[in-house]
Amino acid sequence: MLEPQFERLRSEVGDAVRQPDFVTVRRRAGRVRRRRAVAAGAAFLATVLTATGLGYAVDRGPHERGVAGPVPAVSGVPDDGWPRMTSVTNAGTDLYGVLQRCTTCALQLYVSSDGGASWQRRTVPPDPEAPLGALFALAPHMVAWHEDGNAPVYRPLNSAGPAVGQNPLAADPLWITRDGGQTWRRAVVDTQPVTAVPEGTKPVDCALLHVSTCAVGVIDPATGRFAPLASQPTGITVRPGWASLVNVPLDGRLWVPGLDPVTNKPAVATSSDAGRTWHTHVFTDGVAAVVDHGAVGVAYLPQVAAGSGETAYVLTYRADHVVDAHYTTDGGMTWRAGDTIRGVWWYEYISLGFVAADGSHIVATGTGINATGTGFVVAARGTGRYTPATLSGYPVQPTQKVQVISGQAAERYLVTSLTGPYLSKDGRTWRRVLLP
Amino acid sequence: MDAEDSVRLAYEAYYRRLVTQVSGLVGDLAEAEDAVHEAFARVLASPRSFLRADDAERWLRVVALNVARSRYRRRWLFDRLVRSGRVEIAPAAVPGISGDRVALLAALRRLAPPTREAVVLHHLADLSVAEVAATLEVPVGTVKARLARGRAALARFLSDDEPVALPEEVHHA
Numbered sequence: 338m339l340e341p342q343f344e345r346l347r348s349e350v351g352d353a354v355r356q357p358d359f360v361t362v363r364r365r366a367g368r369v370r371r372r373r374a375v376a377a378g379a380a381f382l383a384t385v386l387t388a389t390g391l392g393y394a395v396d397r398g399p400h401e402r403g404v405a406g407p408v409p410a411v412s413g414v415p416d417d418g419w420p421r422m423t424s425v426t427n428a429g430t431d432l433y434g435v436l437q438r439c440t441t442c443a444l445q446l447y448v449s450s451d452g453g454a455s456w457q458r459r460t461v462p463p464d465p466e467a468p469l470g471a472l473f474a475l476a477p478h479m480v481a482w483h484e485d486g487n488a489p490v491y492r493p494l495n496s497a498g499p500a501v502g503q504n505p506l507a508a509d510p511l512w513i514t515r516d517g518g519q520t521w522r523r524a525v526v527d528t529q530p531v532t533a534v535p536e537g538t539k540p541v542d543c544a545l546l547h548v549s550t551c552a553v554g555v556i557d558p559a560t561g562r563f564a565p566l567a568s569q570p571t572g573i574t575v576r577p578g579w580a581s582l583v584n585v586p587l588d589g590r591l592w593v594p595g596l597d598p599v600t601n602k603p604a605v606a607t608s609s610d611a612g613r614t615w616h617t618h619v620f621t622d623g624v625a626a627v628v629d630h631g632a633v634g635v636a637y638l639p640q641v642a643a644g645s646g647e648t649a650y651v652l653t654y655r656a657d658h659v660v661d662a663h664y665t666t667d668g669g670m671t672w673r674a675g676d677t678i679r680g681v682w683w684y685e686y687i688s689l690g691f692v693a694a695d696g697s698h699i700v701a702t703g704t705g706i707n708a709t710g711t712g713f714v715v716a717a718r719g720t721g722r723y724t725p726a727t728l729s730g731y732p733v734q735p736t737q738k739v740q741v742i743s744g745q746a747a748e749r750y751l752v753t754s755l756t757g758p759y760l761s762k763d764g765r766t767w768r769r770v771l772l773p
Numbered sequence: 774m775d776a777e778d779s780v781r782l783a784y785e786a787y788y789r790r791l792v793t794q795v796s797g798l799v800g801d802l803a804e805a806e807d808a809v810h811e812a813f814a815r816v817l818a819s820p821r822s823f824l825r826a827d828d829a830e831r832w833l834r835v836v837a838l839n840v841a842r843s844r845y846r847r848r849w850l851f852d853r854l855v856r857s858g859r860v861e862i863a864p865a866a867v868p869g870i871s872g873d874r875v876a877l878l879a880a881l882r883r884l885a886p887p888t889r890e891a892v893v894l895h896h897l898a899d900l901s902v903a904e905v906a907a908t909l910e911v912p913v914g915t916v917k918a919r920l921a922r923g924r925a926a927l928a929r930f931l932s933d934d935e936p937v938a939l940p941e942e943v944h945h946a
Contacts, residue, residue, distance in 0.1 A: 339927060342877050343896040350793045353802060357810065359781050365814035657803060 422772060425753040427742045428587075429477035431517060432751070434758060435461075436773060448518050452748060452760060453770030459518030462510075474587055475513075476538040476558040477745060482512040482521065483545060511546055513561045522561055530567035531555055533611035537743065539587050540566070540612065544577030552580050553593060553612065570606035572617040574598045576633070583641040584691050587743040590668055592641045592649060596633070601625040603639040603653045607669030618669055623653040623661070639663075642690045642698060645744060650675070650698040652690065662698065664720050675720040678702065691739045693764030694749065699726060699739075730767035732759050739764070776820040779829075784813050787830050790898075791837050797893035798841040800882040805841075812837040834898065835908060838890070880930035884923055891919035892927070 420438040427433070432449040434456070447456040462482050475481050511524040526546055534540050534555045543551040543565060551565035552575035569575075575595040583592045591608040593615075603623040606615045626637035636654050643649035647668035652660040655677060662675030681702050690700050697718045716726035732754030740751045741764075750761035761767040788809060796805035815836055816823045826832040881889055887909075894905045895916075902920070906913045 339896060339924060342931075346797070346877055347793055347897060350796050350802060351789050354789045354792045355806060356788050359784055362780070362784060362810060362813045362817055363777070365810065366817035369811075369814050369818035 420772060422753050422757050424471040424737060425751060425758040426472040426474045426480060426740065427746055427751050428474035428480045429743075429745050430747075432758070432760075432770070433472050433474075433480055433518065434753070434773075435472060446518050447773045449770075453758065456773035458773070460521065462512035462521040474539065474740075474742075475541065475556050476535070476587065477743065478517070479513060479515050479538075479556070479558045479561070480518070481524070481556070482514070511563075513556065515558065515561060524556060525562045527562045527564040529564055531557070531564045532567050533613050534566070534591065536611070537588050539585075540580070540591055542578060542581035545581070549577065552577075552595075553591070555612075566612045568613055568615065570595070570608075570615045570617060572598070572615075572619075573604045573606045575606070579638060582638060583643070584738065584741060585641070585643045586645055586741040586749070588645050589643050589741075589743075590647070590649075592643055592669065594639045594641050594651075596626050596638070601628065601633075601637075603637065603651075605639050605641060605651055605669060609668050616670060618672055620651070620653050620663060620672070622674070624655060640690055642692050644692040644696070644741065648692065648696060650690075650692065652678070652700065662717065662720075662723070664698075666719075673720050676717055676723045678715060678723050691741055691750070691764060695763065695765075697726075698723075699728070699764060726765070728765060728767060730759065730761075730769065732756060732767075732769070776824055777817065779824055780813065780817045780820055783816075783829050783833060787833055788813070790830075791833060794834065794893060794898045795837050795841050796878065797881050797897045798838070798889060800878045808840040809837050811840050815840075831904075831908065834894075838908070842886070876931060877927075880927050883930055884926055888919045888923040888926070891916050892923035895920055 420436055420442075422434045422436050423444070424435040425433065430450060432453055434447050434449075436445045436447055437443075438445070444461055446459045446461045448459050449456045471483055473481055473483070512521045513524050514521050524546060526548060530551075535558060538555060538558055540553045541556055541563065543549070543554045546554070546563050548554065548563075548565065552569055554563055554565040556563045570593045573593070573595040574597070575593055579595055580593050582594055585592055591612055593606040595604050595606065596602065597604045597619040600619070600621075602619055602621060602625050604617055604619045606617045608615050620639065623639075624637065626633045640652040640660075641649060642651075648666050649664075649669060651663040651665075651672070653663065655661050658681055659677060659679050660681050661677050663672045664675045665672045678700060681700070690698070693699050693716070695718070697716045699714055699716045700723065702715050714726050714728055715723040717723040732752065735752050735754045737753045742749045742751055748760040748762050750764040750767075752759050752767075756769065757772045758770045759767045760770055791809045791812070792802070792805045795808050796802050799805050799808060812833060816833065823829065823832055881893065884892065890909060891905055894900045894908055895902065900908065902913055902916050906916045909916065
C-alpha cells in the first residue's frame with residue numbers, strides 16, 4: 338500500500354521545489370573548480386611528501402569521487418570503514434575509546450595515558466545492553482558508559498520516567514568506572530538531593546537516568562551515586578534531555594539551555610556557585626519556539642559553547658539556516674549581541690560549536706567540507722564577525738561533537754571520526770590518533 | 774550546443790525530479806534542493822564525462838546520490854539517533870508538504886542508508902530493480918532483499934499511530 342503514498346509524495350514535493358536560476362549553478366561551479374584545484378594541490382604535496390619519506394596520506398574526500406568514466410561511480414556507503422572508534426572521551430589525562438573492529442564485532446574499550454601513542458585494553462561493562470555504547474567523562478577519574486552520552490534519552494511527553502527511588506535503570510543502565518576502565522558499576526539513584534556539584538565534576542542531565550523530577554543532577558565521584566541538585570534552574574523550562582545540549586569542559590561553569598516558560602523564547606540558566614543558586618537570561622529578541630504536538634525542535638534551543646571561565650557563546654535560531662550569536666564575559670549575567678550567521682545547517686552547528694583556546698567561537702556551516710578542511714567552519718571572537726576559518730587536520734567525517742577537555746590535559750580538544758580520534762591543543766590544528 | 778547549454782537543458786528537465794528523489798534520501802526539501810544544485814555545479818565544473826553519458830538523468834542521479842551520501846556522512850551521529858527512533862523530524866522541516874507525506878519522509882529517514890537508497894530509487898525514482906542494482910552497483914538479489922526489508926519497516930513505522938509520526942519529545946526543526 339506504499340505506492341499511493343510515494344505517488345503523492347512525488348507530486349507534493351515536485352510542486353514545492355524551488356528552482357534557482359541557472360546562473361547560480363554557474364557561480365557554484367566556479368567554486369567547485371577552485372575547491373578541486375586546492376585539493377589537487379594538497380594531493381600533489383602529499384605525493385611529494387610520501388615519495389620523499391615524509392609521508393602523509395590525504396583523503397580525497399567525498400566531493401571528489403565519482404565524477405569520471407562513462408557512468409559516475411557511487412561513492413562508498415556510509416557504513417563502510419572498519420575498525421572504528423565509535424566514541425571517545427578524556428578524563429583527567431587519560432583518553433578513553435570504544436573500538437569496534439567490524440560491523441558484527443563486540444565493542445572493546447581502550448585507554449591511553451600518553452595521548453594515544455599507546456593503548457591498553459580494558460574491560461567493557463558486564464553484559465552491556467547498549468550496542469552503540471558511548472563514553473562521557475564526568476570527573477577527572479570518572480567515566481560513564483551509556484547508549485549515547487551526547488544524546489540522552491528523549492521520552493514522549495506523556496511517558497515520564499519512573500520517579501526517584503524506583504528502578505529507573507532497568508532499560509538503559511548507566512555504567513560508571515572510577516579506576517580507568519578496570520571495573521564498572523551501575524550508577525545508583527539516590528533520593529537525597531545534594532546542595533552543589535563537586536568541583537571539577539560535570540553535572541548530569543536527569544533524563545540520562547530516567548529521573549523525571551529534576552533537570553540537573555550529579556554523580557558523586559567518591560561514591561558513584563546519582564542525586565538531583567537541590568536547587569534546580571529557575572525561570573526556565575528545561576525538558577528532559579536539554580540540560581546536556583551544551584559544550585562545556587569538566588571544569589567549566591554550569592550552563593543549562595531552555596525556553597522562557599511564558600514566551601517560549603530561548604533562555605539560558607547559569608550558576609556561579611556550583612548549582613546552589615541560578616541566574617536565568619531570556620533572549621527576548623530570539624524566535625519563540627513552535628510547539629508541535631507537544632514537541633519542540635532542538636533548533637529552537639540556544640546552543641551554548643563555553644570554556645572554563647566566564648566567557649560563553651550562544652547561538653539562537655533566527656530562521657532556517659540563520660542563527661544569531663550572543664556573547665558573555667561575566668558568566669551569563671549580561672549578554673551582548675554578536676554576528677548573524679547564515680547558511681548554517683542546524684545539525685552542523687549542533688555537532689560543531691566550541692570555544693577555541695584563543696577564545697574564539699568555532700561553528701560549522703553548510704558551505705561544504707573539502708579535502709583540506711577549509712570552507713567548512715567560521716569563527717569569531719566576542720561580538721566580531723564570523724569569517725571562514727581553517728581547522729588544519731580536522732577529520733572530514735566527524736561522528737561525535739568536539740569535546741573541550743578540562744585544563745589537566747595537554748591537548749584540550751577531542752573529536753572522533755570514522756577514521757579514528759583527533760586531538761588538538763588549540764582547537765584549530767588537529768592531529769590524528771592511531772587506533773590500537 | 775556547448776557544454777554549458779547541455780547542462781542547462783538537463784537542469785531545466787531534471788532538477789525537480791532529482792530534488793524529489795534526493796528529498797527521500799535526506800528527508801529535508803531545502804537540503805535536497807541544495808544537494809541537487811551542488812550536483813549540477815559539479816557536472817558543470819567538469820562536464821566532459823557527462824557529455825559522453827548515454828543517460829544524462831542517470832548520470833546526474835548518481836552524482837546527486839554521492840552528494841547526498843556525503844551529507845549523511847556529515848550527520849552520522851544525528852541520523853543514528855533518527856534510525857533508533859529517538860528523535861524525529863518536525864513537519865516544519867518540509868514546508869508545503871502535508872503531514873502524512875512528512876511522516877513518510879521521516880519513516881524513510883529511519884531506514885539504514887543502503888535500504889533507504891534502494892527504496893527511494895525504486896519507489897520514488899521509479900527505477901526497476903535491475904536499474905537500482907546497476908545504480909548502486911550491487912547484485913539484484915541484494916536490492917530485492919533491501920526492498921523487502923525497507924517496505925516492511927516503512928509499513929511498521931507508518932502504522933504506528935498518528936498521520937504525522939511524532940512520538941518523541943524532541944524534534945528537529
